[in-house]
Amino acid sequence: MNLKEWEKAFKALGQHLRLRIIALLAEQELCVCELEEILGITQPAISQHLRVLKEADLVWEEKVSQWVFYHLKKEKLAAVLQGWLAYLDVPLAAKKEFTADYDKLQQLLENPKVACRQPRERGSKE
């Protein structure tokens, strides 16, 4: 997982209809026409939401004759969410995508140019 993938996944989750779709697919796989019935929105709207979920790799599709059944990738979803929490426990210095940010932060903390760190040393960096 990298930042871009997490962003895409969280974006996919950040929409009420898609959260509903996920909750429904968590119960069982459903085809587009069933989601249409349940959710009461138009078929293209559903196809588009499903595409967003698929591009975030949170669902997979199974074509059965003329129908397409969508399945939730529950393991993947858990890996994404728990993975983000675990990632936050990695020290900033060890986060590959944050080396530039880490360097900037070190400068700020070590350099007495920054007034907000003067009076009493704040924060956990001693």
Added chain:
Amino acid sequence: MNLKEWEKAFKALGQHLRLRIIALLAEQELCVCELEEILGITQPAISQHLRVLKEADLVWEEKVSQWVFYHLKKEKLAAVLQGWLAYLDVPLAAKKEFTADYDKLQQLLENPKVACRQPRERGSKE
């Protein structure tokens, strides 16, 4: 937690700058001017992203003289993400916000009007 809160939290997480801010605050609390330095974007942009995170209840602010230090609510974030995963394990019938959806789904499954469920009974509802 309810659907609206989850939607708001996921929306707040679905943006690369906010993910970066969260990763930085996971290391230690930072004031707006420090985030400005590190992220290299304008101060109002940062304030606005912090507001989104605050409205999703993922950060808290500590005013120290003229500075405002932002802290990550890591426990809350974990509760949101793990809570969503746990919620998905609740049977649809027991999800209070999904009773209408559940009823619709039952109709679909019990009613032989729906062609896609005819050939072989698909899905886990037997």
Added chain:
DNA sequence: TCCTTATATAAGTCATTAATTATATAATAT
């Protein structure tokens, strides 16, 4: 074959979000 059903994609519109510039507020320092 032709018609119907299921789904996807395209194009257009409207709403939401992100970023900028400008301004307001609050605290400190002179």
Added chain:
DNA sequence: ATATTATATAATTAATGACTTATATAAGGA
């Protein structure tokens, strides 16, 4: 007081996103 620094809010614009209608594709049934 006045000036400076830090932050927030407002207003505007630009970019995304969601939804609609229309159309394309694919499969099955008459």
